[in-house]
Amino acid sequence: MLEQMGIAAKAASYKLAQLSGREKNQVLEKIADYLEAQTDSILSANAQDLEEARSNGLSEALLDRLALNPARLKSIADDVRQVCKLADPVGQVIDGGQLDSGLRIERRRVPLGVVGVIYEARPNVTVDVATLCLKTGNAAILRGGKETWRTNAATVKVIQQALEESGIPAGAVQAIESPDRALVNEMLRMDKYIDMLIPRGGAGLHKLCREQSTIPVITGGIGVCHIYVDDSAEFDPALKIIVNAKTQRPSTCNTVETLLVNRTIADTFLPVLSQQMAESGVTLHADADALTTLQKGPASVLPVQVQQYDDEYLSLDLNVKLVDGLDDAIAHIRLHGTQHSDAILTRTLRNADRFINEVDSSAVYVNASTRFTDGAQFGLGAEVAVSTQKLHARGPMGLEALTTYKWIGFGDDTVRA
Amino acid sequence: MLEQMGIAAKAASYKLAQLSGREKNQVLEKIADYLEAQTDSILSANAQDLEEARSNGLSEALLDRLALNPARLKSIADDVRQVCKLADPVGQVIDGGQLDSGLRIERRRVPLGVVGVIYEARPNVTVDVATLCLKTGNAAILRGGKETWRTNAATVKVIQQALEESGIPAGAVQAIESPDRALVNEMLRMDKYIDMLIPRGGAGLHKLCREQSTIPVITGGIGVCHIYVDDSAEFDPALKIIVNAKTQRPSTCNTVETLLVNRTIADTFLPVLSQQMAESGVTLHADADALTTLQKGPASVLPVQVQQYDDEYLSLDLNVKLVDGLDDAIAHIRLHGTQHSDAILTRTLRNADRFINEVDSSAVYVNASTRFTDGAQFGLGAEVAVSTQKLHARGPMGLEALTTYKWIGFGDDTVRA
Numbered sequence: 077m078l079e080q081m082g083i084a085a086k087a088a089s090y091k092l093a094q095l096s097g098r099e100k101n102q103v104l105e106k107i108a109d110y111l112e113a114q115t116d117s118i119l120s121a122n123a124q125d126l127e128e129a130r131s132n133g134l135s136e137a138l139l140d141r142l143a144l145n146p147a148r149l150k151s152i153a154d155d156v157r158q159v160c161k162l163a164d165p166v167g168q169v170i171d172g173g174q175l176d177s178g179l180r181i182e183r184r185r186v187p188l189g190v191v192g193v194i195y196e197a198r199p200n201v202t203v204d205v206a207t208l209c210l211k212t213g214n215a216a217i218l219r220g221g222k223e224t225w226r227t228n229a230a231t232v233k234v235i236q237q238a239l240e241e242s243g244i245p246a247g248a249v250q251a252i253e254s255p256d257r258a259l260v261n262e263m264l265r266m267d268k269y270i271d272m273l274i275p276r277g278g279a280g281l282h283k284l285c286r287e288q289s290t291i292p293v294i295t296g297g298i299g300v301c302h303i304y305v306d307d308s309a310e311f312d313p314a315l316k317i318i319v320n321a322k323t324q325r326p327s328t329c330n331t332v333e334t335l336l337v338n339r340t341i342a343d344t345f346l347p348v349l350s351q352q353m354a355e356s357g358v359t360l361h362a363d364a365d366a367l368t369t370l371q372k373g374p375a376s377v378l379p380v381q382v383q384q385y386d387d388e389y390l391s392l393d394l395n396v397k398l399v400d401g402l403d404d405a406i407a408h409i410r411l412h413g414t415q416h417s418d419a420i421l422t423r424t425l426r427n428a429d430r431f432i433n434e435v436d437s438s439a440v441y442v443n444a445s446t447r448f449t450d451g452a453q454f455g456l457g458a459e460v461a462v463s464t465q466k467l468h469a470r471g472p473m474g475l476e477a478l479t480t481y482k483w484i485g486f487g488d489d490t491v492r493a
Numbered sequence: 494m495l496e497q498m499g500i501a502a503k504a505a506s507y508k509l510a511q512l513s514g515r516e517k518n519q520v521l522e523k524i525a526d527y528l529e530a531q532t533d534s535i536l537s538a539n540a541q542d543l544e545e546a547r548s549n550g551l552s553e554a555l556l557d558r559l560a561l562n563p564a565r566l567k568s569i570a571d572d573v574r575q576v577c578k579l580a581d582p583v584g585q586v587i588d589g590g591q592l593d594s595g596l597r598i599e600r601r602r603v604p605l606g607v608v609g610v611i612y613e614a615r616p617n618v619t620v621d622v623a624t625l626c627l628k629t630g631n632a633a634i635l636r637g638g639k640e641t642w643r644t645n646a647a648t649v650k651v652i653q654q655a656l657e658e659s660g661i662p663a664g665a666v667q668a669i670e671s672p673d674r675a676l677v678n679e680m681l682r683m684d685k686y687i688d689m690l691i692p693r694g695g696a697g698l699h700k701l702c703r704e705q706s707t708i709p710v711i712t713g714g715i716g717v718c719h720i721y722v723d724d725s726a727e728f729d730p731a732l733k734i735i736v737n738a739k740t741q742r743p744s745t746c747n748t749v750e751t752l753l754v755n756r757t758i759a760d761t762f763l764p765v766l767s768q769q770m771a772e773s774g775v776t777l778h779a780d781a782d783a784l785t786t787l788q789k790g791p792a793s794v795l796p797v798q799v800q801q802y803d804d805e806y807l808s809l810d811l812n813v814k815l816v817d818g819l820d821d822a823i824a825h826i827r828l829h830g831t832q833h834s835d836a837i838l839t840r841t842l843r844n845a846d847r848f849i850n851e852v853d854s855s856a857v858y859v860n861a862s863t864r865f866t867d868g869a870q871f872g873l874g875a876e877v878a879v880s881t882q883k884l885h886a887r888g889p890m891g892l893e894a895l896t897t898y899k900w901i902g903f904g905d906d907t908v909r910a
Binding site: 093094175177188267286290294313320423438439441443444446448453455466484489490492 | 511592605671707711730734737802827849851854856861865870872885889897899900902908
């Protein structure tokens with residue numbers, strides 16, 4: 077079955093690559109309209125998914141993440157219309173020139189071909205990913221969370237109807253309509269048909285893809301983010317940034333998880349930190365050196381477990397560790413970080429420069445919150461994923477990350493000397 | 494042992510990333526000088542490798558590929574000095590701007606970190622790859638062909654001496670000094686230390702890496718290249734391009750392997766083709782339709798075997814197949830090509846455009862030889878490899894392909910709203 081999907085996707089990708097920006101936007105508009113017009117079929121599939129999820133004992137919080145309603149579908153359709161407004165990177169000439177031989181060359185941006193996406197839970201991702209792939213002329217093979225496979229299938233059916241009525245093969249957007257996990261493993265070996273694989277989920281999914289996939293994979297999305305409070309930091313702005321980075325939306329991958337505090341300011345900074353964290357409802361997990369001081373403050377504090385330096389909390393919990401200075405902070409980040417987002421709070425130019433240059437992360441910040449690592453914040457218009465690997469795309473991935481380029485050589489019966 | 498190499502390489506990569514272009518060039522100059530000054534140790538290791546290779550029955554042609562002498566070492570050293578002259582892409586600001594929040598962001602080009610390269614046979618690749626990695630601030634872990642492991646080890650020893658005398662850890666360039674093949678499999682799982690893996694060798698090596706590596710891999714280098722002779726092609730220029738693409742250096746991956754001829758010109762074109770191929774010493778492998786006509790001409794001709802459409806000859810052999818037109822030609826290339834380099838010979842603008850847009854290869858040519866797909870020809874200055882995949886880099890890979898970027902956010906105590 078997957079082989080047939082691969083063949084259909086590849087064939088559709090050849091068609092999609094030839095569409096103009098206007099033609100692609102027309103399809104996207106139609107998809108947005110149909111998502112609103114055909115709410116019933118999607119909501120009834122979603123109701124079945126929710127019923128099964130509830131009987132499987134999923135929490136109300138998780139059920140809410142899976143649930144669709146007319147307002148949410150409207151919002152999803154509006155997001156599709158927003159994507160229409162973005163500039164189409166396909167066809168852009170990156171560079172070019174004339175060679176000594178007389179050959180004129182040009183490097184032109186083109187779609188990747190077929191993009192595979194494996195994601196968990198939230199059903200809006202189906203439309204989101206399909207839309208961004210279509211906008212860039214790519215076919216998509218989607219494998220959504222098993223809890224919402226009926227919702228995803230119903231959504232893709234609506235998308236396919238809009239595609240076919242626009243003269244585009246349904247193979248352009250396909251979903252694996254089965255919760256069978258073995259199909260994921262099969263999908264990971266489809267390098268003959270899928271050009272890029274994007275896993276969107278937890279660390280386990282990323283590890284599985286890295287180890288099993290024969291398709292080039294973009295891994296990321298895991299953020300053990302740090303803020304280093306330098307001895308020259310001003311306390312009030314520092315606290316403001318820490319509160320923002322920890323509490324603005326704790327469940328996101330760009331939330332700070334570990335605070336590294338210069339030892340020389342511990343006696344003065346930790347008491348005000350404890351005060352602020354108590355107000356913000358943050359529980360601290362402190363190393364032995366910080367613990368004594370923090371235990372005198374109002375914030376909840378526990379001794380940190382070593383493993384906690386390597387894991388995301390994604391909650392109102394924050395590690396606090398004293399470090400001997402910038403070198404020590406950088407060493408900690410290299411050892412425990414996930415190359416996502418890390419910040420320094422300092423008033424010292426040389427320390428800011430060294431942090432920028434020596435911390436090997438997708439995004440490094442000076443006197444700013446780690447929460448900025450986001451496609452919309454960075455002005456990319458949309459975000460396919462956040463990459464923490466170094467090949468192809470790093471950090472928030474916009475439309476450009478869904479393209480590659482080809483070299484075009486224009487000759488006048490030109491041969492190599 | 495490999496784990497230790499990985500740790501050393503990662504540590505060295507942090508040092509290398511901080512070097513200025515001038516500092517890196519000073520190291521490269523020293524390496525070039527030492528390669529010339531310490532010819533003896535390298536040549537004596539090479540002599541041992543050659544002796545063992547001869548006793549293993551390697552052909553004289555292959556032995557010549559493995560052999561070094563003072564003139565070849567001088568030429569290798571001169572190549573290093575050429576790399577010094579190239580612009581350093583590290584530190585380049587790709588783009589940036591100020592966000593509505595006030596945060597100023599910048600996308601800055603930085604080294605990848607640690608590059609792993611697995612290559613076969615020719616010992617000049619050791620210096621070549623090490624030099625390009627150092628130029629871009631990357632550490633390198635090299636695994637050369639088992640036939641020249643002593644030569645590679647001796648070469649790396651000279652490089653390491655130059656590094657250490659420049660205050661750079663020897664871990665910046667390391668070779669796996671053992672012909673043991675099990676180490677390759679171990680290397681492929683070192684994603685903790687190696688950021689990018691480049692296999693340079695045959696299809697088997699690329700397949701192994703794609704299937705076994707947990708490190709992002711750049712595959713490529715396999716070229717089943719096509720030339721489509723359109724019905725509007727002029728015969729003399731067409732023959733000139735075919736001769737160049739087939740005979741200028743038949744053992745390279747950008748050599749043409751299959752000629753697709755528009756059926757409507759077969760009766761007139763095939764006789765002149767046969768004449769020219771006979772003069773150029775090319776053996777033709779023809780499909781049933783072309784065979785009858787070609788058998789009347791002077792060139793050697795055999796019936797093509799289906800498998801021959803999918804394999805590189807890398808010799809003076811050329812498939813000839815009649816096609817019904819452009820669509821048929823494109824369909825053949827999609828089925829049998831390796832997305833390397835393909836050309837159309839035509840005088841029809843619309844056919845040229847369609848070929849460019851619809852053939853999904855790293856390089857597509859109009860009225861030019863496929864032999865141009867090469868870093869030096871494309872003005873990249875140097876070539877690390879030729880990628881036929883779509884992520885990160887496509888076609889000839891220059892220095893830029895050995896870099897990634899990081900996002901830098903400069904705040905003024907800036908938080909996300």
